[in-house]
Amino acid sequence: MISFEQFLMDDSSPIYLQIIGYIKSGIVAGTIRDGDEMPSRRMLSALLGVNPNTIQKAYALLEEEGIIHSRSGAKSFVVLDGEKIEAVREEMLKHTVLAAVNSMKQMGVSKTEALALIGKYWS
Amino acid sequence: MISFEQFLMDDSSPIYLQIIGYIKSGIVAGTIRDGDEMPSRRMLSALLGVNPNTIQKAYALLEEEGIIHSRSGAKSFVVLDGEKIEAVREEMLKHTVLAAVNSMKQMGVSKTEALALIGKYWS
Amino acid sequence: MISFEQFLMDDSSPIYLQIIGYIKSGIVAGTIRDGDEMPSRRMLSALLGVNPNTIQKAYALLEEEGIIHSRSGAKSFVVLDGEKIEAVREEMLKHTVLAAVNSMKQMGVSKTEALALIGKYWS
Amino acid sequence: MISFEQFLMDDSSPIYLQIIGYIKSGIVAGTIRDGDEMPSRRMLSALLGVNPNTIQKAYALLEEEGIIHSRSGAKSFVVLDGEKIEAVREEMLKHTVLAAVNSMKQMGVSKTEALALIGKYWS
DNA sequence: GTGGTCTAGACCACC
DNA sequence: GTGGTCTAGACCACG
Numbered sequence: 001m002i003s004f005e006q007f008l009m010d011d012s013s014p015i016y017l018q019i020i021g022y023i024k025s026g027i028v029a030g031t032i033r034d035g036d037e038m039p040s041r042r043m044l045s046a047l048l049g050v051n052p053n054t055i056q057k058a059y060a061l062l063e064e065e066g067i068i069h070s071r072s073g074a075k076s077f078v079v080l081d082g083e084k085i086e087a088v089r090e091e092m093l094k095h096t097v098l099a100a101v102n103s104m105k106q107m108g109v110s111k112t113e114a115l116a117l118i119g120k121y122w123s
Numbered sequence: 124m125i126s127f128e129q130f131l132m133d134d135s136s137p138i139y140l141q142i143i144g145y146i147k148s149g150i151v152a153g154t155i156r157d158g159d160e161m162p163s164r165r166m167l168s169a170l171l172g173v174n175p176n177t178i179q180k181a182y183a184l185l186e187e188e189g190i191i192h193s194r195s196g197a198k199s200f201v202v203l204d205g206e207k208i209e210a211v212r213e214e215m216l217k218h219t220v221l222a223a224v225n226s227m228k229q230m231g232v233s234k235t236e237a238l239a240l241i242g243k244y245w246s
Numbered sequence: 247m248i249s250f251e252q253f254l255m256d257d258s259s260p261i262y263l264q265i266i267g268y269i270k271s272g273i274v275a276g277t278i279r280d281g282d283e284m285p286s287r288r289m290l291s292a293l294l295g296v297n298p299n300t301i302q303k304a305y306a307l308l309e310e311e312g313i314i315h316s317r318s319g320a321k322s323f324v325v326l327d328g329e330k331i332e333a334v335r336e337e338m339l340k341h342t343v344l345a346a347v348n349s350m351k352q353m354g355v356s357k358t359e360a361l362a363l364i365g366k367y368w369s
Numbered sequence: 370m371i372s373f374e375q376f377l378m379d380d381s382s383p384i385y386l387q388i389i390g391y392i393k394s395g396i397v398a399g400t401i402r403d404g405d406e407m408p409s410r411r412m413l414s415a416l417l418g419v420n421p422n423t424i425q426k427a428y429a430l431l432e433e434e435g436i437i438h439s440r441s442g443a444k445s446f447v448v449l450d451g452e453k454i455e456a457v458r459e460e461m462l463k464h465t466v467l468a469a470v471n472s473m474k475q476m477g478v479s480k481t482e483a484l485a486l487i488g489k490y491w492s
Numbered sequence: 493g494t495g496g497t498c499t500a501g502a503c504c505a506c507c
Numbered sequence: 508g509t510g511g512t513c514t515a516g517a518c519c520a521c522g
Contacts, residue, residue: 014512029231040494051514056496064433071257072495073521074297092230097244100223107215108152111245115238121220122234134440137506174443174507260521275477297522338476343490346469353461354398357491361484367466368480383497409509420499425511441510442506 001037002026002078004047015050019058023067027080028089038068038076124160125149125201127170138173142181146190150203151212161191161199247283248272248324250293261296265304269313273326274335284314284322370406371395371447373416384419388427392436396449397458407437407445 007022009015026032038044041059045052059076062068066084070076080088104114130145132138149155164182168175182199185191189207193199227237253268255261272278287305291298305322308314312330316322350360376391378384395401407413410428414421428445431437435453439445449457473483 016512025226025229025231029229031231041496042494051516053515054513057512059495070495071521072260074494076495089230093227093232093240094244096223096226096230097240100219101241101244103148103219104216106148106152107212107219108154109216111242114241114245117216117220118224118237118241119234121217121224122237123224137441139506176507180506262521271472271475275475277477299522303522335476339473339478339486340490342469342472342476343486346465347487347490349394349465350462352394352398353458353465354394354400355462357488360487360491363462363466364470364483364487365480367463367470368483385497410511411509420501422500423498426497428510439510440506443509445510 001039002032004039004044007048009048015048015054016058016061019055020061023062024088024092027067027078027085028092032078034078034080036078038078040075124162125155127162127167130171132171138171138177139181139184142178143184146185146201147211147215150190150201150208151215155201157201157203159201161193161201163198247285248278250285250290253294255294261294261300262304262307265301266307269308269324270334270338273313273324273331274338278324280324280326282324284324286321370408371401373408373413376417378417384417384423385427385430388424389430392427392431393457393461396436396447396454397461401447403447403449405447407447409444 002023004022007019010018023032038059039047041052041055044050045055048055059068059070063070063076067078067080067088068076069079101114104117109117125146127145130142133141146155161182162170164175164178167173168178171178182191182193186193186199190201190203190211191199192202224237227240232240248269250268253265256264269278284305285293287298287301290296291301294301305314305316309316309322313324313326313334314322315325347360350363355363371392373391376388379387392401407428408416410421410424413419414424417424428437428439432439432445436447436449436457437445438448470483473486478486
């Protein structure tokens, strides 16, 4: 059963996207694996203090991406093969890194400055 | 006169924020300088194919930040001293870099991996 | 004993309906005949990896339609006379064909185009 | 502005899917074209006597498929190039025809019988 | 128990 | 005005 203990609501982006991001981050970090059981919508909704529909939306999108599998009446599970994991990792990393790289380029930051900035703010 | 030729609508974030970001990036990059003339709201609205209210909102916020100065009926100009430029630069870079750093941390990426990723996606 | 070797779970419609459809198709195709023995609920549940209640529901509905006959503690058998077979055949075919016909009409497909499409996708 | 006058609720499948199907059928039939304006969610919800959220769900899925384009605060439009139209047509026809063909095959119907059945039920 | 759909209505950001 | 998100709660089909 996937734990949401470390999940912190950010409140700046929609909750359902935060949930999706949390799952995907877990996949990239390796803490969420193929076959893991998802908490039921009701349970998670109670745990996070969020409306069940919000959870439902997150789960529906994850299902559409093929990351979880749900059947009415049965529990939901994570379904991941090596390819999918790699794809998620690629997507997540590419998105974050490219966003930063492009912004910095547009600001006229050089590559070496960029590396220094990362070091500075890594803490 | 500040040119919006290189401005590309991203469609993922609100238009008025994209405009503000474009101006600020130009300031950090040094392509926008103190005393530069802003295009008129009407002209920019037509050029970008966007509702005039959207342009107005962007200009109003830039004015609120003290980055441009408008007098009703007259043209708008950029007003920048060294401090302001440094403040904008600091704000933009910190925001960009911290967003990337936090995302990568959550994905279990190490500092050295992060630096490698920046290098990989830079060119 | 009716074999479920060729049974493939479709995952888009409820399992119990898939089971019923599989049986009815077999009847129409002539591969399932009067007096054939149904697998036990327990066995089928294990074979398909499905909740026993789901099998039970399918069997109950088939019994309700008079297609199988069960006696508690005894095996279930298919009971079919000519009329019943004809009724099932009629029902299955009408349902299938009408669904396709109506969809195609709504898409502005002409009768001759429809016939061509059937030919195209048949093989 | 796309008209929903001919839209009839079927009630057997979810409303949001019926709306999507209606749009796609219109695309295949050629009555819905690139650049057409979608009715606003509120307006359509009132017109069909359906909750706005239901409309929202349909629109969101259409957007995800790249068939319509929405921006917060602005109207939604249909966006279709030749490829997309062909893809939708292919998807819709293939889905309906293959469903029928496979069902009939499983029932042991021959190709000529199938063609005769289509003719019979076309009316 | 589970997932899926829907209603009723609110709030916010955007144009 | 528009689209997007969320709450609160209901109902149904499924396993």
